[in-house]
C-alpha cells in the first residue's frame with residue numbers, strides 16, 4: 208500500500224556547537240496535513256533542528272528532503288519562498304509597520320513593485336475570509352497583543368502558500384482563550400493539507416492537537432509515536448528516562 212505522502216524528511220542530521228553536540232544523527236519526517244509534535248526538555252535540540260531545516264543554521268551532516276527532493280536551504284528567506292515558514296519563539300514582525308505591510312513584506316510581487324495597494328488589500332481580505340481572521344490591515348504591530356501578533360505571523364505564512372508551518376512554542380505567551388483560538392487555526396490549516404511541526408514541552412497541547420510525536424533527548428531522537436497510541440506516562444519516560452523505542 209502507498210503510505211501517506213511525506214512533505215519533509217530529515218535524515219541523520221547532526222549539528223554541534225563548541226562543546227555541545229546539539230543534534231546527533233536525528234531522523235524524522237512530517238506527513239502532508241499532519242500536526243507533528245516535536246517534544247523534548249529544554250536544551251534537547253528542538254530549536255536547533257528547526258533552524259537546520261530552514262537554513263538558519265547549516266547542519267554539519269545529514270540530508271533533508273522537501274517534497275521528495277533533496278534540499279539545502281541557504282537561509283530562512285529561501286525556505287520561506289519555497290513554502291516552509293517558521294513562527295519563531297521570539298517576535299519577528301516590524302513593530303512600526305502595519306499588519307498588512309508586515310504580511311506582504313518580502314513578498315516577491317511586493318519586492319518587484321508589482322503588488323499594488325489594491326491587490327494587497329484584496330489578498331489580505333481573502334486570507335481573512337478563508338481562515339476567519341479578524342484583524343485590521345492598517346493597525347500597527349506594536350498596538351497588538353502577543354496572540355494577535357502570532358495571528359499576523361500565521362497570515363504571513365499563509366499568504367505565501369506555505370506547505371509546512373513550524374511553530375516554536377507558540378502558546379508560550381498566550382492566554383488559554385488565545386491558545387484555543389490558535390488550536391482552531393491549526394485544525395483549519397490541517398484540513399487544507401498544510402503540515403504543522405509543533406514544538407512544545409506542554410503535554411496537554413500535544414495530546415489535544417497532534418497526530419504524531421517525535422521526542423528528542425540530549426540531541427538524539429528517542430522515538431516517534433502515534434499520539435493516539437501513547438500516553439503521558441510513556442512520553443514523560445521518553446523525555447527524561449532511559450527507554451528507546453520506535454513505531
Ligand code: ADP
Nearest residue numbers: 224227229247248249250251252253254255256
Ligand atoms: P531546545 O530548543 O530543545 O530548548 P536548543 O536547540 O535551543 O534546544 O539547544 C540545544 C543545545 O544546543 C543546547 O545545549 C544549547 O545550549 C545549544 N545551542 C543552541 N544554539 C546554540 C548556539 N547558537 N551556540 C551555541 N550553542 C547553542
Ligand code: MG
Nearest residue numbers: 253254255375
Ligand atoms: Mg527552543
